[in-house]
Amino acid sequence: MSTVTILGAGAMGSALATPLVARGHAVRLWGTWLDDHLLDAVEAGHPHPRTGVRVPAGVEPVRSGDLDRALDGADLVVLATSSEGVEAVITRAAPAIARIGVLAVTSKGLLPDASGDVQILPTFIRGLFEAAGLEAPAIVAVGGPCKANEVAAGRPTATVYGSTDLEVARRVGRLAQTDAYRIEPTADVVGLEVSAPLKNVYAIALGYADGLAERTGEPWHDLKAAVFAQAVREMAAIAEALGGSSATVFGLAGTGDLEVTGLSGRNRIYGARIGAGETPADALTAMRAAEQTVEGAAAIVGARSLAGRLFDDAATRLPLLHAIDAVLDGHADPLRALTEAALPEAIRP
Ligand SMILES: NC(=O)C1=CN([C@@H]2O[C@H](COP(=O)(O)OP(=O)(O)OC[C@H]3O[C@@H](n4cnc5c(N)ncnc54)[C@H](OP(=O)(O)O)[C@@H]3O)[C@@H](O)[C@H]2O)C=CC1
Ligand SMILES: O=C(CO)COP(=O)(O)O
Structure with a gap:
């Protein structure tokens, strides 16, 4: 004992x-x-x-x-x-x-x-x-x-x-x-410790998709799935750039934690409020009043800074991170931002 x-x-x-x-x-x-x-x-x-x-x-x-x-x-x-x-x-x-x-x-x-x-x-x-x-x-x-x-x-x-x-x-x-x-x-501490805070950030985007469903009464599952896959790709890119392994991100630490948080996490709820039409500031105030910790809202500040240090072309390499940030800053509409960030580019002629 x-x-x-x-x-x-x-x-x-x-x-x-x-x-x-x-x-x-x-x-x-x-x-x-x-x-x-x-x-x-x-x-x-x-x-x-x-x-x-x-x-x-x-x-x-x-x-x-x-x-x-x-x-x-x-x-x-x-x-x-x-x-x-x-x-x-x-x-x-x-x-x-x-x-x-x-x-x-x-x-x-x-x-x-x-x-x-x-x-x-x-x-x-x-x-x-x-x-x-x-x-x-x-x-x-x-x-x-x-x-x-x-x-x-x-x-x-x-x-x-x-x-x-x-x-x-x-x-x-x-x-x-x-x-x-x-x-x-x-x-692989790096892969694990990149996944842990970043899944909180990316779960906000999964929440945006759920919020669209709440607002419209229609499902947006295809969009949510595309966001999920893009989130995993971006977490893996950051882990590898820091010397961690993408295999850790593809396992329990990354996809597993993103799945549970995208189903039931507080970060998802925060994102859903925004996707449903609340301003990010109002959504955060409501979460705090209910004693609901939303770490993704703080972690995105660190993630943005880390991404800028790791990649010269961070906005292009990590479009979903950029989109989540733009929505939280009030500069982008969740539907348009997620669509541009998570769907593949058009096939060129
Ligand atoms: N909840 C979950 O399912 C999981 C959480 N985690 C992680 O564990 C950690 C704790 O999460 P969770 O227990 O849910 O969060 P809670 O908000 O329930 O508890 C967090 C603890 O940190 C304290 N705290 C918060 N801000 C400060 C501060 N400025 N100074 C000193 N103490 C402070 C809290 O005090 P107060 O009472 O004011 O909140 C409380 O003791 C988080 O980093 C989270 O990501 C990991 C896995 C799962
Ligand atoms: O970290 C968690 C599960 O592993 C909990 O996520 P939330 O902080 O979004 O509730």
């Missing part, structure tokens, strides 16, 4: 308690300074407000002011804040995490380092340790099609754990896996 400290008591942080408790680990669920209302519900024995599922008995909720106690003696730390909270939480927890030596990260994002270059999350997090003069822990990136409410309920889930040292991914995977929560280890 190990002691596992989860940092962030939102949907995914609380959900991971289900497999970890099932494996007999001692689990501490630390809530950020924004999570008191979530831990109030957990302590009262109510379903978690973000997943609708009760956190398993035995999980120890820990309030934000008790971070040191939450980390004391832990064997594994899991970071489960949204990308917005990564820097603030890692900065506070870094000395203890450096001592523990291993960090699993469910957060999905693309963030700028001190010099302004956008990085995949493990690289960004390592930079925070280096800036603090601390040795960075071994980082295990967690991705794949994995809805928090389903993990929390113990439904079958295939997830991907990635570390540059494959044995570390296997070791952490062995600790967390259950019959229902199965883990595919990979050493």
